[in-house]
Amino acid sequence: MALSRRNTELLFLVIAGAVSTMAYVSVYAGRYREINRVSLIYGLIFVAIFIVLHLVVRLVLPQADPYLLPVTALLAAVGLTEIFRIKPALALTQGQWLLVGAGLFVLTVLVVRDHMKLDRYRYLIGAVGLTLLVVTIALGTTVNGSKLWIHAFGFSIQPSEFAKLAIVVFLAGYLDDKKVLLSVPTHHVLGVPLPAAKYFGPLLVMWVMSLAMLVFMKDFGMALLFMSIFVGLMYMATSRIVYVALGGGLFAAAAAIAVVIVPHVNERFTVWLNPWPHASTSGYQLLQSLFTIADGGILGAGFGRGYLLYVNHQPVVPELQTDFIFSAIANEMGLVGAVGIILLFLLFTWRGFRIAVWAPDGFSKLLAAGLAMAFGLQTFIILGGVTRLIPLTGITLPFVSYGGSSITANLMLVALLLMVSHRTNVVREGTDLERRRLAERG
Amino acid sequence: MNKAISRVFIIGVVLFMALVINLTWIMAVRANWFSDRPQNKLALAKEMKIERGNILGFDGSTIAGSVSRSGYYYRDYPQGTLAPQLIGYDSLRYGRTGIEAAMNDYLTGQSTNLGVQSWVDKLLGRRPQGASVKLTLVPAVQKAAQKALSGQRGAIIALDPKTGALIAAASAPTYDPANLDDQWARLSADGNAPLLSRSTQGLYVPGSAFKVVTAAGGLDYGKVTPRTPFVDTGTYVVFGGKVTNYGGEVFGPNDFTTALTLSINTTFGKVGNLLQRKRLVATMQRFGFYQTPPLPLPAGEVVPSGRYGAKGILPPDAFMDPLAVAWAAVGQEKLLATPLQMALVAAGVANGGVVMKPYYAQQVIAPSGTVVQRAQPQQWKVAMKPAVAAQLNTMMQRVVTAGTGTSAALQGIQVAGKTGTAEKGDGTNLAWFIAFAPANDPKIAIAVVIEGTQSTGGEAAAPLAAEVIKTALAQTALP
Numbered sequence: 017m018a019l020s021r022r023n024t025e026l027l028f029l030v031i032a033g034a035v036s037t038m039a040y041v042s043v044y045a046g047r048y049r050e051i052n053r054v055s056l057i058y059g060l061i062f063v064a065i066f067i068v069l070h071l072v073v074r075l076v077l078p079q080a081d082p083y084l085l086p087v088t089a090l091l092a093a094v095g096l097t098e099i100f101r102i103k104p105a106l107a108l109t110q111g112q113w114l115l116v117g118a119g120l121f122v123l124t125v126l127v128v129r130d131h132m133k134l135d136r137y138r139y140l141i142g143a144v145g146l147t148l149l150v151v152t153i154a155l156g157t158t159v160n161g162s163k164l165w166i167h168a169f170g171f172s173i174q175p176s177e178f179a180k181l182a183i184v185v186f187l188a189g190y191l192d193d194k195k196v197l198l199s200v201p202t203h204h205v206l207g208v209p210l211p212a213a214k215y216f217g218p219l220l221v222m223w224v225m226s227l228a229m230l231v232f233m234k235d236f237g238m239a240l241l242f243m244s245i246f247v248g249l250m251y252m253a254t255s256r257i258v259y260v261a262l263g264g265g266l267f268a269a270a271a272a273i274a275v276v277i278v279p280h281v282n283e284r285f286t287v288w289l290n291p292w293p294h295a296s297t298s299g300y301q302l303l304q305s306l307f308t309i310a311d312g313g314i315l316g317a318g319f320g321r322g323y324l325l326y327v328n329h330q331p332v333v334p335e336l337q338t339d340f341i342f343s344a345i346a347n348e349m350g351l352v353g354a355v356g357i358i359l360l361f362l363l364f365t366w367r368g369f370r371i372a373v374w375a376p377d378g379f380s381k382l383l384a385a386g387l388a389m390a391f392g393l394q395t396f397i398i399l400g401g402v403t404r405l406i407p408l409t410g411i412t413l414p415f416v417s418y419g420g421s422s423i424t425a426n427l428m429l430v431a432l433l434l435m436v437s438h439r440t441n442v443v444r445e446g447t448d449l450e451r452r453r454l455a456e457r458g
Numbered sequence: 459m460n461k462a463i464s465r466v467f468i469i470g471v472v473l474f475m476a477l478v479i480n481l482t483w484i485m486a487v488r489a490n491w492f493s494d495r496p497q498n499k500l501a502l503a504k505e506m507k508i509e510r511g512n513i514l515g516f517d518g519s520t521i522a523g524s525v526s527r528s529g530y531y532y533r534d535y536p537q538g539t540l541a542p543q544l545i546g547y548d549s550l551r552y553g554r555t556g557i558e559a560a561m562n563d564y565l566t567g568q569s570t571n572l573g574v575q576s577w578v579d580k581l582l583g584r585r586p587q588g589a590s591v592k593l594t595l596v597p598a599v600q601k602a603a604q605k606a607l608s609g610q611r612g613a614i615i616a617l618d619p620k621t622g623a624l625i626a627a628a629s630a631p632t633y634d635p636a637n638l639d640d641q642w643a644r645l646s647a648d649g650n651a652p653l654l655s656r657s658t659q660g661l662y663v664p665g666s667a668f669k670v671v672t673a674a675g676g677l678d679y680g681k682v683t684p685r686t687p688f689v690d691t692g693t694y695v696v697f698g699g700k701v702t703n704y705g706g707e708v709f710g711p712n713d714f715t716t717a718l719t720l721s722i723n724t725t726f727g728k729v730g731n732l733l734q735r736k737r738l739v740a741t742m743q744r745f746g747f748y749q750t751p752p753l754p755l756p757a758g759e760v761v762p763s764g765r766y767g768a769k770g771i772l773p774p775d776a777f778m779d780p781l782a783v784a785w786a787a788v789g790q791e792k793l794l795a796t797p798l799q800m801a802l803v804a805a806g807v808a809n810g811g812v813v814m815k816p817y818y819a820q821q822v823i824a825p826s827g828t829v830v831q832r833a834q835p836q837q838w839k840v841a842m843k844p845a846v847a848a849q850l851n852t853m854m855q856r857v858v859t860a861g862t863g864t865s866a867a868l869q870g871i872q873v874a875g876k877t878g879t880a881e882k883g884d885g886t887n888l889a890w891f892i893a894f895a896p897a898n899d900p901k902i903a904i905a906v907v908i909e910g911t912q913s914t915g916g917e918a919a920a921p922l923a924a925e926v927i928k929t930a931l932a933q934t935a936l937p
Binding site: 248251252253254255292295296303304306307308309310311312313314323326328332346350351354355358361362365366369372373378381385388389392393396399400403404405 | 459460461462463464466467470471473474476477478480481482484485486488489491492493495497498499500501503504507528529
C-alpha cells in the first residue's frame with residue numbers, strides 16, 4: 017500500500033533526523049572527545065522543530081509535496097552541524113534563528129493558508145519588496161565590500177533575502193495578468209517582432225534596479241539573481257525567447273559597466289580570472305577556499321575531522337561559516353558528500369519546478385517556478401563562486417549558511433511552495449470535501 | 459507555459475552538472491596539484507600540526523628534532539650545524555630541501571609503508587605521527603669533516619665502500635639551520651653559496667684524481683700493466699697539441715705505477731690514447747659518470763658527472779679528438795665531477811671493482827618504535843675486474859707511502875689515495891684527494907676538495923682526508 021503524502025514526509029523526516037543527529041554527535045565527539053546527553057538533546061530539539069512543522073502541514077496542507085520539508089531539514093542540519101564545528105557559539109544563534117524561521121513558516125501557513133490570496137495584494141507586496149531594496153541601498157552597512165546588511169534593534173538583517181520572495185510574488189501575478197499583451201508583437205525592430213513599448217517599462221525598471229544593486233550594493237550575485245528571476249519569469253510567462261536575449265544583453269552591459277566603475281566588483285572579477293598573482297591579498301579567500309575543497313578528496317576526513325581551524329581557532333577560509341560553508345562541507349564530506357549536497361539542492365529545485373508544471377493556473381505556475389528558480393539560482397551562484405566557476409559574490413547558501421535572514425526567508429519560501437502544491441493536488445485529485453475547504457479559504 | 463518552465467529547469471540541471479564536474483576536477487583530478495601549491499597555507503599548516511619524525515645520526519643521537527610551540531611543531535637542532543646542506547631545511551616560508559623533502563612522507567607519517575597503526579590512524583581520522591629516520595651519517599665523523607673544512611671553501615664526503623652507506627657529507631661555507639628564516643636574505647645572496655650542497659651538487663674539474671679512472675680502464679682493457687715502461691720528456695705531442703706536467707717537471711723513464719705515484723701527465727695522456735675515446739668513456743660510465751648517482755634526494759640536489767659543454771652535460775658519444783682524449787685522461791678538458799662521484803671512484807677500487815649504490819637511510823622507525831624499513835645495500839656498477847682493483851689498490855698505496863699523497867699517511871693505518879691539483883685561470887688551485895682505508899680491508903672511502911687554495915692536493919686536501927679517516931676508524935661502529 018502506498019504511503020500517504022504526509023506519512024512519506026514523516027518517514028523521510030525521521031531518516032533526515034537520524035542522519036543529522038549522527039552527524040552532530042560525530043562533531044561533538046570530535047570536539048569534546050565524549051558523547052553525552054547535551055549532544056543528544058540538541059539533536060532532539062532540532063528533530064522536534066521539524067516534527068512541529070510536519071504537524072502544521074499535516075493539519076493545514078495535507079496534500080502538499082512530501083519531499084521539500086525533509087530536504088530542508090537535512091540541509092539545515094548539515095549547516096547547523098558545520099557551523100557548530102567551526103564556531104560553536106554561532107550554532108546556538110543559528111538554532112534560535114531556525115526557531116524564528118519555523119515560527120514564520122507556521123505563521124505564513126496559518127495566515128495565508130492559500131497563496132491565491134496573495135495575488136490580490138500583489139502591488140502592495142511588490143512595493144514592500146522594492147522598498148526593502150531601496151532601504152538597504154540607503155541605510156545599509158557594508159560587510160566584506162558588499163552593502164547587503166541593515167543593522168537595526170541589535171540585529172543584522174539582509175533584506176534582499178525577503179525582497180527576493182516579494183518580487184517573485186509580485187512578478188508572478190503581474191506577468192500572469194499581462195502575459196498575452198507581452199507576447200503579441202505590435203511592431204518590428206530590425207526584423208525582430210516586439211510588443212508595445214509601454215510593456216517594456218517593468219523590464220527597464222528591473223534593469224535599473226539591478227544596475228543600482230551592482231553600483232550601490234556592490235554585489236554582482238544579488239544583481240544577477242534579481243535580473244535572472246525577472247528575465248526567467250518573463251520567458252516562462254510569454255514563452256518568448258526575445259526577452260531572454262534582451263534581458264541577458266542588458267545585464268551583460270550593466271555588469272560590464274560595474275566592472276569598470278565599481279572597484280569591489282572589478283576586484284572580484286580580476287581575482288576570478290586569475291587568483292594566483294593575488295594569493296596573499298584579494299585572491300586569498302578564493303584560493304584558500306579551493307585548497308580547502310581540494311583537501312577533502314574523494315571521501316573527506318569526516319564530520320568534525322577535517323582541518324578547518326588553525327591553532328589560533330581562526331578558520332582556514334575567512335567567512336567559512338557563511339558564504340564559504342560549502343568549502344567546509346566539501347572538506348569534511350569529500351567529493352561524495354559534496355555532490356550529495358548538490359543533488360539535495362537539485363532535488364529541492366526539481367520538486368519546485370514539478371509543482372509549477374502541475375499547477376492548474378498561471379499565477380500558481382509562475383509563483384512556484386519563480387521560487388524554485390530563485391532557490392536553484394542562488395545555490396548555483398554561491399557554489400559556482402566558491403569553486404571559481406563564476407566570480408565570487410557575497411550570497412548565502414540556502415538553509416546551510418550561517419545567517420538569520422537566509423534561513424528565515426527560505427523557510428517562508430518552502431511554505432509558499434507547499435501551499436501551491438497542496439492546492440494543485442486538491443484541484444487535480446482531491447476529494448469534494450477538500451475542494452470545498454479550499455474554496456472557503458479564498 | 460509548461461514547455462518554457464521545463465526548459466528553464468533543464469538549464470538549471472545543466473548548471474548543476476557544471477558544478478559537479480568542476481568539483482570533481484578540483485577534488486579528484488587536481489587534488490594533489492592543489493595540495494602542492496606553495497600558496498596553500500592549509501596544507502603546510504596541516505603538516506605542521508603533525509609531530510614531525512626525528513632525523514637521527516648513526517649513533518642514535520638526534521640531528522633534527524621536533525618541538526611544539528603553540529600547537530605547531532618546529533624543527534630544532536640539538537647538535538647545532540650538522541650537515542645542513544644534506545639534511546635540508548623544513549621551513550613554513552621557504553619549503554623543504556634535502557632529506558627533509560626526500561623523506562617527507564615518512565617524517566610526516568603519511569607514507570603507506572608505516573605499518574598497520576598508520577592505517578588504523580587514518581581510518582579513525584587521527585592525526586598521524588611522523589616516523590623517525592635513522593641515517594648512516596656518523597655525527598662524530600661529520601663533525602671532524604666540518605672542522606677540517608672550517609674557514610675554507612670545499613667539500614668532504616665519505617662512504618662505506620662495501621655498502622655505499624654515507625658516513626659524512628660536509629660542505630663549506632655552511633649555515634645554521636635553526637636561523638634559516640631570519641638569515642634567508644643573506645644566505646641566498648651570498649656569493650660563496652652556503653646553501654649549496656657541494657658534495658653532491660658541486661661540479662669541479664677532477665684533475666689528477668681522475669687518473670684512477672684512466673688507470674682502471676688501461677689495466678682492465680689490458681692496454682697497460684703496473685710495470686709497463688714509459689719515457690717522459692716533459693711534453694706529449696699529440697694531434698697538433700701537447701700534454702705537459704704540473705709545474706713543468708720532467709720525469710724521464712718511468713713505469714705505470716710510478717706514473718700514478720708521481721702523477722705524470724704525459725704517461726696518462728698516452729694511456730688515454732691507448733684506450734681511445736670509446737673505451738675511456740665506457741670506463742667512466744662503469745664508475746657511474748654520465749648518470750645521476752642514485753642517492754635519493756630531490757631532483758637537482760644530486761647531479762651527474764661527465765664532460766660538460768655550455769648547455770650542460772654532453773652525451774657520452776660526443777666527438778673528442780686525440781688531444782682532447784689525452785687531456786681528459788689526466789682529468790682536465792671538459793671534465794667536471796662531484797665529490798660524491800669521486801668518492802664512488804675510490805670506493806669502487808676499495809670494494810674489488812664493485813661500486814655500491816650510495817644511500818643515507820639506515821632505518822625508518824615508526825612512532826611505535828618498530829623498524830619498518832631497513833637499508834638493503836645494493837650493487838650499482840662493476841667498474842673493473844677484482845684482480846685489476848687489487849693492482850690499483852697497491853698502486854694507490856704507493857701514492858701515500860712514496861708519492862704526492864704522503865701527508866695522508868697515518869700511524870698504523872695503510873691509506874690508499876690519489877691527489878689532484880687543477881689550476882684555475884685566476885692563479886688559485888682546486889685541491890683534490892680521494893682515498894680509502896685501511897687498504898687491506900677498506901672501511902671508508904673519501905673525497906676531499908678545497909677551492910681557491912695556493913697549495914696542491916697533496917698539501918691542502920690529503921691531510922684533511924687523513925684527519926677524517928682517523929676519526930672514522932676510531933669509531934666503535936660504522937655503517
